[in-house]
Amino acid sequence: MPTARRIVVEAHGGPEVLSLVSVDVPPPAAGEVTVRHSAIGFNFIDTYQRSGSYPLDLPSGLGFEAAGRVEAVGDSVIGIKVGDRVAYMNAGVGAYSELRNVPAAKLVVLPDNVSDEAAASLLFKGMTAQYLVRKTHAVQPGDLLLVHSAAGGVGQILTRWATALGATVIGTTSSPHKRDQALAAGAVAVIDTNDENWPEAFVKAAGGRKARVVYDAVGKDTLLKSLDCAAPFGLVVIYGAASGRAPAIDPELLNKKGCLFLTRPSVFPHNADPETFRANAADLFDAIGKGHVTVDIGARFPLEQVADAHRAAEARSVTGAIVITP
Numbered sequence: 139m140p141t142a143r144r145i146v147v148e149a150h151g152g153p154e155v156l157s158l159v160s161v162d163v164p165p166p167a168a169g170e171v172t173v174r175h176s177a178i179g180f181n182f183i184d185t186y187q188r189s190g191s192y193p194l195d196l197p198s199g200l201g202f203e204a205a206g207r208v209e210a211v212g213d214s215v216i217g218i219k220v221g222d223r224v225a226y227m228n229a230g231v232g233a234y235s236e237l238r239n240v241p242a243a244k245l246v247v248l249p250d251n252v253s254d255e256a257a258a259s260l261l262f263k264g265m266t267a268q269y270l271v272r273k274t275h276a277v278q279p280g281d282l283l284l285v286h287s288a289a290g291g292v293g294q295i296l297t298r299w300a301t302a303l304g305a306t307v308i309g310t311t312s313s314p315h316k317r318d319q320a321l322a323a324g325a326v327a328v329i330d331t332n333d334e335n336w337p338e339a340f341v342k343a344a345g346g347r348k349a350r351v352v353y354d355a356v357g358k359d360t361l362l363k364s365l366d367c368a369a370p371f372g373l374v375v376i377y378g379a380a381s382g383r384a385p386a387i388d389p390e391l392l393n394k395k396g397c398l399f400l401t402r403p404s405v406f407p408h409n410a411d412p413e414t415f416r417a418n419a420a421d422l423f424d425a426i427g428k429g430h431v432t433v434d435i436g437a438r439f440p441l442e443q444v445a446d447a448h449r450a451a452e453a454r455s456v457t458g459a460i461v462i463t464p
């Protein structure tokens with residue numbers, strides 16, 4: 139039986155709770171395949187699960203996303219064979235490992251133009267951007283959008299894709315270096331959220347207009363002010379909690395702010411069944427092929443130093459995506 143190095147969380151806490159262990163990997167069960175990872179994606183949600191703000195059943199593996207090669211195939215698996223290059227973004231926590239068994243239904247076979255590292259750095263984030271620009275709001279030419287953390291992993295992809303669809307994106311970031319990254323991703327202007335009057339700065343940069351859609355994954359620090367940036371009947375999308383959970387909102391406040399719509403979506407229900415997941419992934423790969431989505435890898439960390447990846451992300455010091463190498 140092969141063995142694999144794997145990160146385990148024994149107790150919720152800071153990055154120091156991430157420990158490296160060696161485990162046996164049994165042959166794949168029916169419907170499963172064994173994937174040898176070549177690149178593992180870091181996502182901010184991993185920090186919520188490590189800290190316990192999104193609790194795990196402990197002890198637990200960590201990580202939702204990886205790419206690699208199929209090493210063994212269980213019974214009744216159709217359409218995936220040994221040697222295929224594959225990736226996944228929702229096969230249960232445990233992607234922080236060299237080798238693991240995953241349900242074949244959760245895998246997508248990678249096209250030639252998407253490298254393993256690109257897949258691991260953008261499948262989860264790109265599938266998030268995919269539903270945000272296609273389903274949460276079908277982005278149209280001329281839409282004015284506010285994208286928070288526009289230099290971040292999801293933020294850069296969302297900014298590029300929405301811009302390619304003809305929208306005008308104004309981003310927010312928290313540092314001059316990130317500002318340049320957000321502009322490079324297509325934002326026409328970037329607002330510094332260190333300025334407490336940033337909603338006014340946004341409206342000024344937009345020439346007095348407000349946003350058709352505000353995409354906010356910062357949460358606690360930004361949501362109430364994000365409501366001031368949406369046009370009447372506009373949509374505020376709260377899809378993350380990088381600064382902590384967003385406050386509860388009295389529905390009457392949405393009336394006062396302009397009959398706004400507020401939604402809290404997630405990538406998982408948008409890709410719950412294999413057919414929808416693969417169709418959405420095909421849409422993402424098509425956008426990559428057209429150059430509408432590109433990969434910006436901001437940092438790489440070996441598996442044994444994954445705690446440093448968490449520290450860097452929580453310190454807001456990285457732009458673009460973080461990749462973990464097994």
Ligand SMILES: NC(=O)c1ccc[n+]([C@@H]2O[C@H](COP(=O)([O-])OP(=O)(O)OC[C@H]3O[C@@H](n4cnc5c(N)ncnc54)[C@H](OP(=O)(O)O)[C@@H]3O)[C@@H](O)[C@H]2O)c1
Nearest residue numbers: 181182287290291292311312355377378379380381404405
């Ligand atoms: N609902 C979904 O389907 C879904 C799926 C994927 C990701 N997400 C969410 O999308 C967000 C981005 O995810 P990501 O993996 O691409 O991460 P990321 O954008 O690379 O990192 C998070 C960013 O949040 C900003 N931020 C603001 N306040 C922060 C704080 N107190 N601590 C740390 N960061 C803070 C930082 O950008 P600035 O310094 O520029 O503000 C930071 O770069 C996360 O909130 C994540 O949970 C949601």
